[in-house]
Amino acid sequence: MNPDPSRSQLKIRRVHLDTGRENVVVISRRSKALRADIFRGFSRVELRLDDKTLLATLLITDDDALAAQDEIGLSEPAFRRFGKPVGTLVTVAPASPPESLEAVRAKIRGRTLDKAEIGAIINDLAHFRYSDMEIAAFLIGSASFITSDELLALTGAMAQVGTQLIWPDPIVVDKHCIGGIPGNRTSMVVVPIVAAHGLPIPKTSSRAITSPAGTADTMEVLARVNVGVEEMKSIVSSCNGCLIWGGHVNLSPADDVLISVERPLSLDTREQMVASIMSKKIAAGSTHLLIDIPVGPTAKVTTAIDAMRLRKLFEFVGDRFGRSVEVITTDGRQPIGSGIGPVLEANDVMAVLGNEADAPHDLREKSLRLAAHLLEYDPKLRGGAGYARARELLESGAALKQMQKIIDAQGPSTCSTDLGPISFDVRAAHDGVVSAIDCLRLNRLARTAGAPLDKGAGIRLFKKIGDRVEQGEPLYRVYTFDGPEHDLAVSAARQETGYMLNGREALQGGTQS
């Protein structure tokens, strides 16, 4: 009297469809499994084989090339995560929503969640059991209001669900910038300085999602960054630091899932940001943390009041998790350094580390300031001596040497360091002083030019705020690899340069030479 199991057994087929984070599977409209009616009214299914299960969103097809009558087509992420070969028989059943979704619905109705409920939600998120819609439900249910206890529970659960790094040292420092400022590659200067001093600083970074370069994209110009946990530990043990991509280390994987829905919805709440950053840093085993909040009209944080609110949240969460957290606000009115795009930014970093005469002064000064804060965490260093020590390590070449050591340990880059061969200059249409630079606009322009996929595409800035410019003088140069990208970038720059001269758009009232 047991239901015939052959009805719901289908053969795995691989469908070369990149469905992003979401598991998607395809079943034929003529499938026996569908005919048995178990899927009617359901849009989510569960695949089972031995003790392996996978929740996925179901699409129906009339095309045997995607799934024949006795097959189930697994999209790329579903195939990868289920990890069974093509042709394997798998049991397919309608999936009930994850139990933790009941808590999400309670949150939407206005109830406060307890630690166990939040833990269950985060666990299901990290194991890809939520559909995009369900993730959106959790994010938006939490967006309107979240208590301090919920924020702590969220941060803790997110930190615990993936890899948790443990270091032998009593002090493990880290820095993090909340992002948004083009060219802001201070980590690549700060890490070698701090590591040269002897403090462990195991830095993992993200790749660009909406920006033209993440620290991982830029470091990749100089060294391999796809490094796993064990290798990371060995690099940090020999070099005191590393500059790797976080993707292979799996810190706070629920955060990556949440971000995959936050971005397309442009949801950006302070609490989510703090839980996201702090969960990754706690999982990374950092004990002493420096947070950089750039403030400026086109930065993520636009007012000092907002920066202070955010600072207090970071401090609160840090304190409750027993981490030393220092939060500083920095000048976010314009890009840092002269390059935007992986190769151009890597050049800036190496110029600063090499103490070259034309190295960007702002990147050097900001990096020294951040490094100084981190060095002050060293109990052996005399209070107030951080900045001088940072400068000494930079000017002596010790930081550069440490960077070379880290690069050697991570292994050689496979990327070309060539700049895009097709370039154009954007020139001022009238005399004036640079009064504003739009970070968002330049980020978009650098992406249009091809960054970060084309490592050598991007923008080199010739002028910063306060600089005098004469009519016809170049403000910046855009590098591309390809005629059409060049044309798109020219057209975008003509529409709006991102530069204001004396409060007026730089191209207004003149002609481009």
Place this chain on the structure above:
Amino acid sequence: MNPDPSRSQLKIRRVHLDTGRENVVVISRRSKALRADIFRGFSRVELRLDDKTLLATLLITDDDALAAQDEIGLSEPAFRRFGKPVGTLVTVAPASPPESLEAVRAKIRGRTLDKAEIGAIINDLAHFRYSDMEIAAFLIGSASFITSDELLALTGAMAQVGTQLIWPDPIVVDKHCIGGIPGNRTSMVVVPIVAAHGLPIPKTSSRAITSPAGTADTMEVLARVNVGVEEMKSIVSSCNGCLIWGGHVNLSPADDVLISVERPLSLDTREQMVASIMSKKIAAGSTHLLIDIPVGPTAKVTTAIDAMRLRKLFEFVGDRFGRSVEVITTDGRQPIGSGIGPVLEANDVMAVLGNEADAPHDLREKSLRLAAHLLEYDPKLRGGAGYARARELLESGAALKQMQKIIDAQGPSTCSTDLGPISFDVRAAHDGVVSAIDCLRLNRLARTAGAPLDKGAGIRLFKKIGDRVEQGEPLYRVYTFDGPEHDLAVSAARQETGYMLNGREALQGGTQS
């Protein structure tokens, strides 16, 4: 200097993938359009050809069978909605989110929306410009709190965005049940009674989404229900009423979009329910409306207080839109009639209309009560005479004759009226009186048996609450068409019959004979 448009022109290919409501398109990872970087970081694209545009969610493929380098694969709904032939060159660009999404984000942050903002959201929803995630964002952003003005704006916007029916008559009546009770096919008795009296009652119904039969599924056993607007008007003009599926009439299409996300998320707010029902009824041109709220432990509304709150919302919205709305609460403790599933329910309806001796008394009495309320809307009828008039029309055979006229006007059914040939009885394991029947459980069991896709699958109830049952006596019979469905249904019924005898599960403490 204009960007080369050929970069972003791709040839339409049809991908036989049923992606439900959402428009999905597929582009090759090697596509020139992708290479131009305009899609990096975007997951939504816009297709343009002449003045036709379509927003869609983008998937990337490595399989030329889905989309070659110069092609864009359109999933079934995208292909249907874009309406251009295979091979047509179409311009593809990254899509900004719909502008109205800014209002959704404001709502999430706690701001109240005005009429224009809600109108823009509903317009974008109805034109399939929102992704599933974005729809979820709107629903959840509105779930926690919605003002009276927002509810009115929502209802009005939803009513206006699709078809709006206009009738020549000063009084156009309609009835609606909020659903959840198996077998509750009163509309199919009420419509012929009211139409026989002479009041116009143009009834559109839904198909089952999570239940074993909607009124449209059941009526389809007797007549064609896929009827469009013009034909509907002609049927109502000749018969005073109709019983058709709403899907071809396009009343409040934004509601269908919202429901497609509400269901998988199991979101169910009073305000959304009222906006959903009232927008469809306002668009349908009803002037006088009767709402049936069944109350019971396994009904949608479980307490009299909840029923009253819902009643007040219906009355408020009805009044503001100048519609007479009467709301009654009915007994929702158990199924209505003896059949669950399209054929079984259609049999119940015809037995009542035919005044057969074994016609289910509860379906007959409830239908007469509802018809009485509607008939009282007729100014020519003496106050309080509604019930007698309804019974007269039923007992005289006038209602049956009217039903035949409606069936003839809608055209013959193409469905078989056969019951499933494989059946089993669920019998009481001990003596007792039926003390409770679980509507949710019986709905699920009837679906497991094959309803509504198998019209003749379902459940026939032999006992209702208050009936004496002896050990071994059958409680109900389950009809299926297929061995495996039979086995699944037996297994489900054994786990839990849905019947309580003297407060104890009917199968407990004995053996099934």
